[in-house]
Amino acid sequence: MPVPDAPSPGALPGSDPSGGPARPSHLDPAIAARLRRTSDGLLAAVVRQYGSTEVLMLAWMDDEALHRTLTTGRATYWSRSRGEYWVKGATSGHHQYVRAVALDCDGDALLVDVDQVGPACHTGRRTCFHNNLPVTGVSGERQARS
Amino acid sequence: MPVPDAPSPGALPGSDPSGGPARPSHLDPAIAARLRRTSDGLLAAVVRQYGSTEVLMLAWMDDEALHRTLTTGRATYWSRSRGEYWVKGATSGHHQYVRAVALDCDGDALLVDVDQVGPACHTGRRTCFHNNLPVTGVSGERQARS
Numbered sequence: 001m002p003v004p005d006a007p008s009p010g011a012l013p014g015s016d017p018s019g020g021p022a023r024p025s026h027l028d029p030a031i032a033a034r035l036r037r038t039s040d041g042l043l044a045a046v047v048r049q050y051g052s053t054e055v056l057m058l059a060w061m062d063d064e065a066l067h068r069t070l071t072t073g074r075a076t077y078w079s080r081s082r083g084e085y086w087v088k089g090a091t092s093g094h095h096q097y098v099r100a101v102a103l104d105c106d107g108d109a110l111l112v113d114v115d116q117v118g119p120a121c122h123t124g125r126r127t128c129f130h131n132n133l134p135v136t137g138v139s140g141e142r143q144a145r146s
Numbered sequence: 147m148p149v150p151d152a153p154s155p156g157a158l159p160g161s162d163p164s165g166g167p168a169r170p171s172h173l174d175p176a177i178a179a180r181l182r183r184t185s186d187g188l189l190a191a192v193v194r195q196y197g198s199t200e201v202l203m204l205a206w207m208d209d210e211a212l213h214r215t216l217t218t219g220r221a222t223y224w225s226r227s228r229g230e231y232w233v234k235g236a237t238s239g240h241h242q243y244v245r246a247v248a249l250d251c252d253g254d255a256l257l258v259d260v261d262q263v264g265p266a267c268h269t270g271r272r273t274c275f276h277n278n279l280p281v282t283g284v285s286g287e288r289q290a291r292s
Contacts, residue, residue, distance in 0.1 A: 031279060034277070038184070039185075039186075040185075044190045044204055044255075046192050046201055046204060048199075048201055051199070052199060053194075053197070053198060053199050055192055055194055055201060055257050057250065057255075058190055058192060058250060058254070058255035066279075069281075070279060070280060070281050070282060070283065071282055071283040072283040073281060073283035073284045074283070098281055098283075099281070100278065100281060101278070101279045101281055102275040102276065102277055102278050102279065103275070103277040103279055104203065104204060104274040104275050104276075104277070105267050105268065105269055105271075105274045105276065105277070106274075108204075109190075109203075109204035109274075109275075110275075110279075111201050111275040121251050122251065123251055125251075128250040128251045128252075128255075129248040129249070129250050129255075129256075129257040130248065130250075130251065131180070131248055131249040131250070131251070132246065132247070132248050133177060133212075133216060133247045133248065133249055133256075134216065135215075135216050135219060135244055135245070135246060135247055136216060136217055137216065137217040137218040137219035137220070137244075138219045
């Protein structure tokens with residue numbers, strides 16, 4: 001039985017049952033074999049400003065978007081709404097120059113360290129995470145630690 | 147076999163066509179109305195060590211997991227593999243005390259700032275993002291900026 005707060009071995013419900021990418025890709029097969037994709041063939045990509053505390057945005061990559069990101073040094077994503085690849089900054093000028101990419105322990109998420117030019121968010125804000133939600137619960141230990 | 151994403155204006159392919167949560171929830175309806183969930187009713191939750199550069203992990207929340215996180219101050223997720231809620235640290239002791247939660251601009255991702263007790267990763271490492279992938283491409287501007 002899996003440890004309750006650990007990822008379980010084996011495929012997730014919602015992960016690609018075929019184990020393959022949704023679209024053709026030139027991604028190194030050794031890397032592709034380590035990916036555990038959503039049912040629509042995607043990985044969550046967390047984008048961070050290199051060397052800072054800033055988490056800029058979350059976007060989605062399929063195998064080919066990851067391949068292009070790794071081999072061009074320009075952050076490239078899959079648009080779920082438009083069904084196409086997009087290079088961040090191609091139209092806005094708000095480029096992301098890739099410094100490092102890491103895959104997580106269970107292969108379904110990426111951490112992409114970038115040098116962000118200008119705002120990351122389409123609203124003009126530096127990051128996309130600008131809507132704070134109210135945390136009303138305070139655990140006993142957290143109170144003790146504050 | 148996975149169906150490749152089709153371009154679609156308006157609602158995202160993979161987002162919940164009903165606009166509602168996958169499971170019953172006590173989440174504030176004003177917050178629930180702002181969420182744009184995956185087809186399985188989930189949001190991506192990026193978990194960061196409060197006040198540091200560390201991105202610890204990526205997990206998934208449905209409406210009720212978000213409600214419990216906000217109202218208990220303990221990070222609570224939906225396990226896709228087990229189909230149940232889990233409170234981080236409940237069995238491992240590696241608790242996450244919630245300091246802040248932010249929703250992103252398009253309502254499909256959360257940034258959760260926590261005080262992490264011990265390692266976040268089930269492997270015993272501090273973070274889950276410990277598998278570096280090779281970035282072989284270097285853009286001209288990045289070279290100039292280095």
